[in-house]
Amino acid sequence: MLIAKVDKIIELRKAHGLNQKRLSEKAGLPVNAVFRIETGAYTRTQDLRAKAIANALECKVEEIFTSEQEAL
Numbered sequence: 001m002l003i004a005k006v007d008k009i010i011e012l013r014k015a016h017g018l019n020q021k022r023l024s025e026k027a028g029l030p031v032n033a034v035f036r037i038e039t040g041a042y043t044r045t046q047d048l049r050a051k052a053i054a055n056a057l058e059c060k061v062e063e064i065f066t067s068e069q070e071a072l
Contacts, residue, residue: 001044002065004037009064012057026056044068 013023024034029052036042037053045065054061 027052
């Protein structure tokens, strides 16, 4: 499980001209998943979802998520 760098995700999403719905479509995720990650409702994110978001934002997972161990 990974911890989202919320500000970085939002920054990259906006830089790509995407709203939450469009990001979720590009990542193949439900809209509510992106919403919950960005609002902090999900404190931890599954690796596969993190990878899907990173791919959609054309960045590395490490740029927008951190491991639980690193967060401690």
